[in-house]
Amino acid sequence: MTLTYGVPSRCDIPTVVTSRLILRGWRPEDLSPYAAMNADPETMRYLDGPFGVDATERLVTHLIGMWALRGHGMWAVEERGSGEFLGRAGSYIAQGWPGIEVAVSIRRDHWGMGLGTEAIRASLDFGFERLPVDEMITSTHRENVGMNSIAHRLGMTFRGVADVGPWRASNVYAITRSEWCARQTAASAASAEAALQHVRQSGPSSDECAPGGCAPVERRHGEQMSRKRTPGR
Ligand SMILES: CC(C)(COP(=O)(O)OP(=O)(O)OC[C@H]1O[C@@H](n2cnc3c(N)ncnc32)[C@H](O)[C@@H]1OP(=O)(O)O)[C@@H](O)C(=O)NCCC(=O)NCCS
Numbered sequence: 001m002t003l004t005y006g007v008p009s010r011c012d013i014p015t016v017v018t019s020r021l022i023l024r025g026w027r028p029e030d031l032s033p034y035a036a037m038n039a040d041p042e043t044m045r046y047l048d049g050p051f052g053v054d055a056t057e058r059l060v061t062h063l064i065g066m067w068a069l070r071g072h073g074m075w076a077v078e079e080r081g082s083g084e085f086l087g088r089a090g091s092y093i094a095q096g097w098p099g100i101e102v103a104v105s106i107r108r109d110h111w112g113m114g115l116g117t118e119a120i121r122a123s124l125d126f127g128f129e130r131l132p133v134d135e136m137i138t139s140t141h142r143e144n145v146g147m148n149s150i151a152h153r154l155g156m157t158f159r160g161v162a163d164v165g166p167w168r169a170s171n172v173y174a175i176t177r178s179e180w181c182a183r184q185t186a187a188s189a190a191s192a193e194a195a196l197q198h199v200r201q202s203g204p205s206s207d208e209c210a211p212g213g214c215a216p217v218e219r220r221h222g223e224q225m226s227r228k229r230t231p232g233r
Pocket of ligand 1: 042043044046047103104105106107110111112113114115116117118139140141144145146147149150153
């Protein structure tokens, strides 16, 4: 029998770079640090308890498979400065889910530094920029203070208590595309105003001057407001 080969199907996982994190595709060397996180009872307190290396490997192949099947999913989270593995973040959906969920798990020695918020913010940015969705959700155990705080801090609205997949009576939050875009526009306007105040108070710094003169402040702010987070950058 003669076999013919077609074009192989591909699973491209885009890379997203934030201030302190790189959200990227999974590598074999992530398995060991991720398994260590999944074996930690405190980290897994609201995620059905700890599990081992074999289950971690099955989970990672499942998370990679979501990118191939649905075009979005969970990234491995890497710290920009050190290159260390810090967890996983991104989006998730399965049968019976009320919508595309954003979720995160951060290595315990890095909790409380704003990294969970940063990863969820990037996941919402990516979702609303790249996916044809009008709303994204998150769900968590009612006692998971960290995740409930992240949802509130990012302007997600409490929608009620529901069973989500295997998790019973989870707090469910949602944010619509228009709500997220309004927040981003307000944040950009606030940072543009802060930059303008800085220029007014201290005058333009040397690196704000192009050869032959300074670009108009309004134009520089316009560029800043329309700047997109470019995957792979
Ligand atoms: C939930 C989790 C992602 C938070 O990550 P993080 O990087 O610590 O989050 P941030 O630093 O952005 O802080 C978010 C909020 O959680 C609070 N927080 C962080 N760690 C906390 C802790 N151990 N106990 C209580 N609150 C905590 C912060 O004070 C902050 O609250 P604020 O907005 O009122 O200031 C992290 O604890 C984690 O990975 N937990 C295990 C996995 C998990 O439960 N994921 C969520 C599944 S739905």
